[in-house]
Amino acid sequence: MTPKKRKKDADPLAEYRGKRDAERTPEPVPDDEALPHGDDDTFVVQEHHARSLHWDLRLERDGVLVSWAVPKGLPWSPETNHLAVHTEDHPLEYATFEGEIPRGEYGAGKMIIWDRGTYETEKWSEREVKVVIHGSRVSGRYVLFRTRGRNWMIHRMDPPADPDAEPLPESLLPMRPERRARLPRDQAAWGFEFGWGGRRMPAYVEGGRTRFTDDRGRDVDGPGGLGSRLGAALGARPALLDGELAVVGGREIYMVYDVLHLDGRPLLDTPYQERREALDGLGLSGPRWQTAPWFPGDGDAVREAAGEQGLPGIVAKRLDSPYEPGEESGAWRFVPSR
Template identity: 65%
Template sequence: MADRLVDYRRKRDPEKTPEPVPRQRGRPGRGDTFVIQEHHARALHWDLRLERDGVLVSWAVPKGLPPDPKVNHLAVHTEDHPMEYASFEGEIPAGEYGGGQVRIWDRGTYETEKWSDREVKFVLHGERSEGRYVLFRTRGKNWMIHRMDGPAPGWEPMPAGVSPMTPVRRARLPRNPGRYAFEFAWEGRRGLAAVEGGRLTLRDPAGEDITERWLRPLGGELGSRSALLDGVIAEVEGVEVYVVFDLLYAEGRALLAEPFDRRRSLLEELGIGGARWQTAPSFPGEGAAVRAAARERGLPAVIAKRRDSPYIPGESDAWLCIPI
């Protein structure tokens, strides 16, 4: 039988990459192994690999598996990989083929329903992926991947066209500060950032795309985690920074009806922090202290957010803007 790993070996130098580069054709597995690897190469993508005839037949999927049968995703057929690659995680050196970090995103077993040169139907049984999919060839190495059954239980699409929630002005702090979380009022361009498949799009309140090139890497930082973020592009120490203060969608679930405390907790779990993006600090019940700190920093106001309030598009008295 022909050696199906010739192309794989030709592209890799075992002296320079930690990837497995077996001399032999490859050891056979059980015939039903699959792995999905998150690959932070020049462009973030996910590698879907299905065991077939002793190798891992592979596709690079730029946006990951589609969660919705209404949307297909591009899948680019790549060279077969050795079975040893099913357990590979590591950093491929810069300058080498596929340079970047590789992490196992999911793995498990699969069932083959159909396999031909133009169409592959299969059922995944993974730790994160369950369901029926079909890969179908469109042109050359380009294929598409389609989810054949319904969305995963509980999954819902990301809300579109959401208007930002805005505060009403009040002269004084609320009398019951324990019911509120207090934040600094950030001045700048308001924007909702939609992140799916590692790609980020920032839109202003009118729905216009205002995505800056420097902000796009935040999508890659979140990886496979889908999110709809609310924040503002503010100038911090002379540098534009996207300051995030709310989370409206995460991991296939809309959060607009959730209370602020719950949304805030999920936002903090995302761990958004860096030189050009950060999570805004929030202080439950600390109205007077936050107002004093804002005055020292020369900020114009503080925002009081009722902790039990859902996200209400448009102006709402659940959020209060109190000038210094």
């Protein structure tokens, strides 16, 4: 139903039940009986790893959870509106649901509670819903307004949730190493990575989606499925990653070796060692992407291992070095494996 007062003789969960088999899905599928009475103040946002990652916003209203699928999540700033697709009403029990919806079933994929709490209604009509949300991860005044059919938009009415947060840059040229014949003498001051010999592709990840650029800052297509799956791995966390598409073990893998912007914070001036530790903390490891290993202070062993694996060389990076976009810097050095 559209977000309005339901008719007493209508069954707002008929569409919900019609799409689900209670014997096949772990989702709550209540019997056709009187709806529970609540206080119309519960909200939940669920991260839904379905065919396409999205976030489901649900607001308790007249005994059901009125629901919208929000592909990019709730906007953190009033400068950007996000699409919100109105879906079928869900039972109140869904506010606590987490689990794996089986393949072949409607909405197949993992459902995770991203945030929940209470809300207050300022306005509720067929075309506009204005609420104040009180959650642990998202709080503030939001308005949903209908544009066409089931398509709505959601707009944040308050100032940005984090006034100091900065959006991802539109484009950033990658930093390049100088070519050297020998390893640095003071190896304890350096970290060492394998030189993969791949294609440089910074990745801009936001709202579960990924955009790639090349080493000249131009938009390029990533391998089929890589962008959406990498975006799903980061979920709602915006990040700018530096890495390259390389052939590893006979397969094309996106090797990630730096993070330049994370959770609204630019990291260009952050020392390399701290950026690498932040990257490791993201746990990025999947079938088409990996966090590239790094080794502080032992360049000789890394160079020897690179030669044994047939890699072109290694990259030495000063532990205290900032990221210098577009520059060829002596703080990074490519050393051939032979």
